[in-house]
Structure formats: structure tokens, C-alpha cells
Amino acid sequence: MEQDNQIFGIRAIIEAIEAGKDIDKVFIQKEAQGDLMSDLLKSMRKNNINFSYVPIEKLNRLTSKNHQGAVASISPISFVSLEELVEKTIETKEKPLFLILDQISDARNFGAIIRTAACCGVDGIIISKNGAAPVNGDTVKTSAGAVFNIPICKVDHIKDAVFYLQSSGVTTLGASEKASKEIYDVECNQPLAIIMGSEDRGINPSVLKIIDETAKLPIHSSIASLNVSVACGAFLYETLRQRR
Incomplete structure (x- = not known):
């Protein structure tokens, strides 16, 4: 520290x-x-x-x-409120893109995700106040400074953020290896919030129950899953591809 x-x-x-x-x-x-x-x-x-x-x-x-x-x-940054982030973004963008990180605890994974999110035009990142990785030196370094260029907000409960986004007309999409669809078969060219789960447990089951849709990445290996920052990058770039 x-x-x-x-x-x-x-x-x-x-x-x-x-x-x-x-x-x-x-x-x-x-x-x-x-x-x-x-x-x-x-x-x-x-x-x-x-x-x-x-x-x-x-x-x-x-x-x-x-x-x-x-x-x-x-924290080396100031956090924004969920209401401020969502309202300001919806006012200025027809198809906003948010990223929700559910209990991602590794600072380097967090930093890598922030860097990719900034490259893909994500409008804001939403994390939990408890259990999330800190915004520390490792986060800043791994993000290559992108942490200073993208709004981040902390919420008491991820479920509340999901409900608020849904009520604001934003579709919520969770990354889950148990999903029936692959990300390439999901409509991403709409107001969207992508949810990534923790490194070891994935998305909390109580959150999975309330989100609009889930999707997975194809895995041609005996390895069960990708690193969360890599998986997040794949989801974001498919979203970017659909929107071009």
C-alpha cells in the first residue's frame, strides 16, 4: 500500500x-x-x-x-453515485453501456477490466462496497491510468443496481458458463449492462435470478473457464462489434 x-x-x-x-x-x-x-x-x-x-x-x-x-x-479516485451515473448517461446516449462487477476481488483483474472497458467505450463501472477489489496502486498501474477516465460507482447491493438499471430501460446481461446462449447470439446493440462475476464463484445466484439474460463464451478445452478479465474483454468487444 x-x-x-x-x-x-x-x-x-x-x-x-x-x-x-x-x-x-x-x-x-x-x-x-x-x-x-x-x-x-x-x-x-x-x-x-x-x-x-x-x-x-x-x-x-x-x-x-x-x-x-x-x-x-x-481511494485515488472519487466515486460517483449510481443515480448520477445512470441519469447523466441516459440523457446523452441512446445506447449506453455499463459494466457491473459482482465481487471481483483481485486488484490486477480489476485494473485490466477497467483498461478494456475504457477502450470499449463503457460509460461506467458499478461495483459493490463490500468484497470488491480496492482501487489501489495495483489497480491504477494495471489499468494504465484508465481508472481516472471512466466513472466508477459503489453500491450497497448489486441487486439494487440491477433493478435500478432495468427500471431505467437498460437490459442486464450476465456472463455465465451455464447459459444456453453464446454471447454471439445475444442482442448487444441496445442499452446494456454486462455483469461479470467473481473469480471463484461467478455471479451471485440471487443476482442471476433477476437479470434479463445470460450468455457464455465457447470453450474448446478441458479448462472450465477463462480468467474473468479475459472473458470480460470478449463480451465487451463482441458488444462493440455489434454496435459498429
Whole structure:
């Protein structure tokens, strides 16, 4: 974690949260206790801040400062709201293209997807507040700076984002190896949101139940699936091909 993008110390992190800073994740020392730590936990839960418990050795690797059992990473970008992203895009584009990432947790995969999304003209990326990869140095580097050129928004629940997009006239399409159709047989030349699932579990079953359609990529191998960033690129470029 880069020193310029981190906050250490319980009180400092609480103040940053209350000031509305875009905090990606907080690392808390395992079995940490005390009134101040209790206040931090309350503040994080109240503001839906992603956090995890780690050994003290992890915190010591993140910073050599007196961290008091807590280190936070600050996002290098500002996130937009879902309503702002969708409304502004629909006002200016006849066939908007959104990308929803359901619990993709690897920062390098995230960065690679952002880079491809920017190349394909994606209008915005939607991620979950909890469980998603942080926007950190690895993300920025792997995206080749594209993270600064495409709107990203965080939502409490992916399902809510799906419902909101559907109510706004956007078709939702999920990538699933269990789909009956291949992506090449799906109509992508329309207002569309493509949903990619996590590296290990795919799209959450509760999300799969509510999306409009699913599609897969042909796999001519005993290997069950592609890397999620590669699969996402294939979906996006087929969408781009249909729209040309």
C-alpha cells in the first residue's frame, strides 16, 4: 500500500470517515479492543466501509508508523453515485453501456477490466462496497491510468443496481458458463449492462435470478473457464462489434 494513499491510527481513520473521504478498505488488528476501536467499528458499519481483521504483522508491513492496530487505504479516485451515473448517461446516449462487477476481488483483474472497458467505450463501472477489489496502486498501474477516465460507482447491493438499471430501460446481461446462449447470439446493440462475476464463484445466484439474460463464451478445452478479465474483454468487444 502506498504511503500517500493510507491513513494509520484509529482516531485519524475515524475522522477521515466522518469527513467523507473515499476509503477503500480498513485493516484492523485481530482481537483489537478498547473504546476507540469500538467507535471505529461503529463508524465503519454506519458508513458501509469495507474492513477486515488481519495479524499485526500485516499492519507492520503496511506501515512503520504507530498504527494503533488500524490502517486504512484511501481511494485515488472519487466515486460517483449510481443515480448520477445512470441519469447523466441516459440523457446523452441512446445506447449506453455499463459494466457491473459482482465481487471481483483481485486488484490486477480489476485494473485490466477497467483498461478494456475504457477502450470499449463503457460509460461506467458499478461495483459493490463490500468484497470488491480496492482501487489501489495495483489497480491504477494495471489499468494504465484508465481508472481516472471512466466513472466508477459503489453500491450497497448489486441487486439494487440491477433493478435500478432495468427500471431505467437498460437490459442486464450476465456472463455465465451455464447459459444456453453464446454471447454471439445475444442482442448487444441496445442499452446494456454486462455483469461479470467473481473469480471463484461467478455471479451471485440471487443476482442471476433477476437479470434479463445470460450468455457464455465457447470453450474448446478441458479448462472450465477463462480468467474473468479475459472473458470480460470478449463480451465487451463482441458488444462493440455489434454496435459498429
